[in-house]
Amino acid sequence: MRMYRPATKRWLTREERRYQTEVEGAMSEANQGTVVSVRGSVVDIRFERDLPAIYSLLRAGQDGRIAIEVLAQLDVRRVRGIALTPTQGLARGMTVENTGGPLQAPVGKGILSRMFDVFGNPIDRQGDVSDVEWRSVHHAPPPLAQRSTKSEVFETGIKVIDVLVPLERGGKAGLFGGAGVGKTVLLTEMIHNMIGHHEGVSLFCGIGERCREGEELYREMKEAGVLPNMVMVFGQMNELPGSRFRVGHAALTMAEYFRDDERRDVLLLIDNIFRFIQAGSEVSGLMGQMPSRLGYQPTMGTELSRLEERIANTNTGAITSIQAVYVPADDFTDPAAVHTFSHLSASIVLSRKRASEGLYPAIDPLQSSSKMATPGIVGERHYLLAQEIRRTLAQYAELKDLIAMLGLEQLSPEDRNVVARARRLERFLTQPFFTTEQFTGLQGKLVGREDALDGCERILRDEFKDVPEGTLYMIGPVDEAKVKAKSGKNAGKDSSQAESKNSTPKAGSAPGPKLDLKSTPEAERADNTHES
Ligand SMILES: Nc1ncnc2c1ncn2[C@@H]1O[C@H](COP(=O)(O)OP(=O)(O)OP(=O)(O)O)[C@@H](O)[C@H]1O
Ligand SMILES: [Mg+2]
Numbered sequence: 001m002r003m004y005r006p007a008t009k010r011w012l013t014r015e016e017r018r019y020q021t022e023v024e025g026a027m028s029e030a031n032q033g034t035v036v037s038v039r040g041s042v043v044d045i046r047f048e049r050d051l052p053a054i055y056s057l058l059r060a061g062q063d064g065r066i067a068i069e070v071l072a073q074l075d076v077r078r079v080r081g082i083a084l085t086p087t088q089g090l091a092r093g094m095t096v097e098n099t100g101g102p103l104q105a106p107v108g109k110g111i112l113s114r115m116f117d118v119f120g121n122p123i124d125r126q127g128d129v130s131d132v133e134w135r136s137v138h139h140a141p142p143p144l145a146q147r148s149t150k151s152e153v154f155e156t157g158i159k160v161i162d163v164l165v166p167l168e169r170g171g172k173a174g175l176f177g178g179a180g181v182g183k184t185v186l187l188t189e190m191i192h193n194m195i196g197h198h199e200g201v202s203l204f205c206g207i208g209e210r211c212r213e214g215e216e217l218y219r220e221m222k223e224a225g226v227l228p229n230m231v232m233v234f235g236q237m238n239e240l241p242g243s244r245f246r247v248g249h250a251a252l253t254m255a256e257y258f259r260d261d262e263r264r265d266v267l268l269l270i271d272n273i274f275r276f277i278q279a280g281s282e283v284s285g286l287m288g289q290m291p292s293r294l295g296y297q298p299t300m301g302t303e304l305s306r307l308e309e310r311i312a313n314t315n316t317g318a319i320t321s322i323q324a325v326y327v328p329a330d331d332f333t334d335p336a337a338v339h340t341f342s343h344l345s346a347s348i349v350l351s352r353k354r355a356s357e358g359l360y361p362a363i364d365p366l367q368s369s370s371k372m373a374t375p376g377i378v379g380e381r382h383y384l385l386a387q388e389i390r391r392t393l394a395q396y397a398e399l400k401d402l403i404a405m406l407g408l409e410q411l412s413p414e415d416r417n418v419v420a421r422a423r424r425l426e427r428f429l430t431q432p433f434f435t436t437e438q439f440t441g442l443q444g445k446l447v448g449r450e451d452a453l454d455g456c457e458r459i460l461r462d463e464f465k466d467v468p469e470g471t472l473y474m475i476g477p478v479d480e481a482k483v484k485a486k487s488g489k490n491a492g493k494d495s496s497q498a499e500s501k502n503s504t505p506k507a508g509s510a511p512g513p514k515l516d517l518k519s520t521p522e523a524e525r526a527d528n529t530h531e532s
Helices: 014-030 159-164 183-197 211-224 241-260 274-284 301-309 335-341 352-356 382-408 413-428 449-460 479-486 493-501 516-531
Strands: 032-039 042-046 057-060 066-073 078-083 096-100 104-107 131-135 172-177 201-207 230-235 266-270 320-328 346-349
Touching: 032 172, 096 449, 104 241, 131 241, 159 382, 159 449, 172 183, 172 335, 183 201, 183 211, 183 266, 183 320, 201 241, 201 274, 211 230, 230 241, 230 516, 241 266, 241 301, 241 320, 266 274, 274 301, 274 320, 274 335, 320 335, 382 413, 382 449, 413 449
Parallel strands: 172 320, 172 346, 201 230, 201 266, 266 320
Antiparallel strands: 032 042, 032 096, 042 078, 057 066, 057 096, 066 078, 104 131
């Protein structure tokens, strides 16, 4: 019987044919194993010949519905794997098939505007994907010689980020914060602001977060008309640890395809990288490894750097990544947060105190940092201004204790000026978001870097000394404050003076937009109680 080899487009020779028949025969036998034990999602499988390699994907059950990834070879006959799908219906003695390769992800033009799960199955009900190639999700990071080292600022249109923690094009930025301080909102806002003028491909990877957030994002992106250059991959909190652990790798495989094969820039957004670490810890626990500090897996550092190091820039393209990092119990010394910090070029820290004061985005400028904030990259003026803003805010933070004990009047006039400037800066650095329009009732604003710098500079030069500080809250460019002050909104008492008299401004005394009514006086009241 003649055999045709499609890859080389020629008929096989007799030797090749014999070899092929033998190998195929051996493979078909060796390809199958038997389930020895099932404990939750840990499955032991016995193979009579050719033990599957680590990371091999095994399939069992009807239509191979149950997927198992090999993580350990126990002895010459048995492997231990972790299930990536529910193991319901899996029983001892069942046949398991070795697919002969690791987990694969689809890559190619066909994946654009689609939404996938960890196996590369489309989950957007738009039918099968066509025009794709399948690649292993495991890859080595690009070698050092191929990496590029350009430093360019990536503007987000969010004042406090562009001024104080500029992001790097092709860099990794982290949004750190405890539960409910606005990580997802900030990430979605960044997608909204950047995706329009970002020429490359955007990739969103949801790891272990709420399923509804994935659906909402898909709908929003569809409405905004940006889906054609976007891909989404989800392994949300309803999935097994095995699949949450691999979904980041699947997303990166797609990102690498766009970078290396299509030579395009990629924007990779991950919500939430902590869930990746958590999934790794669950897998490690299930596999019976000894836990390390605070119960995390001993291999956390390795697992994280295997993923993070693949997010790299080469001469063909750049992967800019923004990752939300959940900080357990607001403890920034948690090993998961500490390990993640070390991979990032910009860390944006969200603080609960600011969120409770209504100062959104709740970024703490004194704790956040970026390696781009140097005169060589952002320019002398921007650098000096950022330094001065930080200094003013830091002085205010120090003075807070003094004000709490002695009151504002006891401060020197110089210090009182610092307080006034800092409070105005704090308010100016808040911003209404497009993605929160429905529940704040304020129209979203996009502010360019120059406008933001200009505003800060004018506040520092005391140009807004006599303008009530409430007018600077939730605005775009700084001139809006003057318009707001003129139109009589927020023309109530200036709260830094109110502060000194220990009076609590009434909510009604500051008419203005919905959020102003609620949040500004509340924020001021919070400060008053603290400082009186
Ligand atoms: N910029 C903002 N403007 C107004 N409200 C905001 C803003 N950011 C966050 N919030 C409020 O905080 C809530 C929680 O935000 P978000 O879901 O982004 O938190 P998270 O940090 O992602 O939380 P989790 O860790 O639970 O995922 C929002 O529902 C909203 O009410
Ligand atoms: Mg969130």
